[in-house]
Amino acid sequence: MVTQVRPPRRDEMNAYYRALPFANGLPQWEPADAAWHGGPEPWPPQRTRATAEQLEEWAEADVKNESFHPVATFVDGACVGASATISFDVTVPGGGTVKMAGVTSTAVIATHRRRGYLRRMMQAMFEAALERGEPLAMLSASEGSIYGRFGYSPATYRTRWELNRHEAALLPAAPDPGSLELVDAAQARKAWPTVHAQVRAHRVGELTPLPGRWDRLSDDPDGTNGPLRYLVHRDRHGDVDGIANFRLPWSSTAANAGTLVVEALEATNPAAYRALWSVLVDFDLTKTIVAPARPRDEPLRWMLANPRAMRVTRQSDNLWARVLDVPLALTQRSYGAPGELVFTVETDRMCPANNRTWLLHADGASATCVATDREADLTITVPALSSLYFGGISAHDLAYAGHITPHSDSAIGQLARLFRIDTEPHNSFGF
Incomplete structure (x- = not known):
C-alpha cells in the first residue's frame, strides 16, 4: 500500500x-x-x-x-x-x-x-x-472533540438571539443625523465592501473578505425563504456607514410565522447601528426578530428599555485558532499594558520550534518575543496560548482548567493584563 x-x-x-x-x-x-x-x-x-x-x-x-x-x-x-x-x-x-x-x-x-x-x-x-x-491557522470545527489534539482552541464565539417585537422598545436617544434607505442587491453589493473594510480595521478576529464575497447577493427568492432585503444607512454627507441583510421567511406553522431574520448587519458608528436596528426590530406585520451569528457582546442589548428581552437561543464557538510560530505571532499584536512575561511551551508535537521558554516584552503597541534562559513565570499549552491570542478568553479560566501552570502568584494576573481586550473578538463570516 x-x-x-x-x-x-x-x-x-x-x-x-x-x-x-x-x-x-x-x-x-x-x-x-x-x-x-x-x-x-x-x-x-x-x-x-x-x-x-x-x-x-x-x-x-x-x-x-x-x-x-x-x-x-x-x-x-x-x-x-x-x-x-x-x-x-x-x-x-x-x-x-x-x-x-x-x-x-x-x-x-x-x-x-x-x-x-x-x-x-x-x-x-x-x-x-x-x-x-x-504564523496562525484557524478553522471552524465541525466537531468539538477533533481539533484540540492538533493544537487548536476556540478563539471567537457567536450567538443567535431572538427578540419579540412588542418587547423591542429602544431607550430615548439623540435624533439620527443620517438617513435610511431600502436598496436592491446591486447597491448592496457596492456598499458591503466599504462598510466591512471600516469595521474590520477595528474588530479583532475579523477577516479580509475573499474576492467576490458579496457577488451572490440577489433580489431573487430563495425557495420558500423569500428574497433577501437590504437596508442601508447614510451619514449626513450621504456616505453609506451601515448596512443590513434581512429576510421574511415563509412558515407553515403559526409559531414561526411573522419572523424577521437579520442575516448580516454592520455599522461603522453607533448612530448608524442604532438606526438600522430601530427599523428591523419594529417592522410592520412581524412579531419576532431573529439574529444569527452575532457577537456575544451585542450593544443592542444596552439600547433596549428591557435588556432582558433579548434572549440568546443558541451559542457556539466560531473560529478556533492555532499558533504555528510563537515569536512571530506574538510580536504582531499589541498588548493591553506594558510589561514582561516569561513562559514555557513544552508539548507542541506538530510545531516543535515552539517548545522552549520565551520572554515576551510588551511596550504598548509594540512587542518582542525571544528565547530565554530565565526562569518561567508560567507554563502554557499551545491551545491555551492560541485562545488567548485574540484576547477574548479568560486566562483565569484556562489556568483553572489546567491548561496554564503558574509558577508565581502574580503570573496569571500579568498574563490576563497583557492579553485581554474589550470588546470581544468576532468574525462575521466563515470560510
Whole structure:
C-alpha cells in the first residue's frame, strides 16, 4: 500500500472534491443547533450531490486562486482524504493584521478513518503555512472533540438571539443625523465592501473578505425563504456607514410565522447601528426578530428599555485558532499594558520550534518575543496560548482548567493584563 499526502493535480481535483461531504450532499457538521442559522431547525437542509459540471467549475476556479492551497491523501492512487487552507489576513489586538491559514473543507472518507491521515494532512498544511510566512491557522470545527489534539482552541464565539417585537422598545436617544434607505442587491453589493473594510480595521478576529464575497447577493427568492432585503444607512454627507441583510421567511406553522431574520448587519458608528436596528426590530406585520451569528457582546442589548428581552437561543464557538510560530505571532499584536512575561511551551508535537521558554516584552503597541534562559513565570499549552491570542478568553479560566501552570502568584494576573481586550473578538463570516 502506497500512501501520499500532497497537493492534488488538476486531473485529480474531481476525486479530491468527492472526498468532501459538501460535494456529496452528506452532513458536514455535528447535529446540534447552529448559532449561525436563522431558521427554527438546527441546520439547513443538506445539499444534493454535486454534478460533474459543478466539479469542473470548482476545479477551474480553485486552480486559478493563488490563495487556495489544497492537500489530499492518496492511498494506492485513490483520494481518501482532502483538506485545504485559504490565505487570509486577520485583524489582531491593536488593529494590525496577521497572515493566517484558514483550514477549510476537511474530511477523510468513512472507509479510511482512524488511520492518522487527518493528522498527516494537518501537518502538511502547517508546514506549508509556515513556509508562506503565516504564523496562525484557524478553522471552524465541525466537531468539538477533533481539533484540540492538533493544537487548536476556540478563539471567537457567536450567538443567535431572538427578540419579540412588542418587547423591542429602544431607550430615548439623540435624533439620527443620517438617513435610511431600502436598496436592491446591486447597491448592496457596492456598499458591503466599504462598510466591512471600516469595521474590520477595528474588530479583532475579523477577516479580509475573499474576492467576490458579496457577488451572490440577489433580489431573487430563495425557495420558500423569500428574497433577501437590504437596508442601508447614510451619514449626513450621504456616505453609506451601515448596512443590513434581512429576510421574511415563509412558515407553515403559526409559531414561526411573522419572523424577521437579520442575516448580516454592520455599522461603522453607533448612530448608524442604532438606526438600522430601530427599523428591523419594529417592522410592520412581524412579531419576532431573529439574529444569527452575532457577537456575544451585542450593544443592542444596552439600547433596549428591557435588556432582558433579548434572549440568546443558541451559542457556539466560531473560529478556533492555532499558533504555528510563537515569536512571530506574538510580536504582531499589541498588548493591553506594558510589561514582561516569561513562559514555557513544552508539548507542541506538530510545531516543535515552539517548545522552549520565551520572554515576551510588551511596550504598548509594540512587542518582542525571544528565547530565554530565565526562569518561567508560567507554563502554557499551545491551545491555551492560541485562545488567548485574540484576547477574548479568560486566562483565569484556562489556568483553572489546567491548561496554564503558574509558577508565581502574580503570573496569571500579568498574563490576563497583557492579553485581554474589550470588546470581544468576532468574525462575521466563515470560510
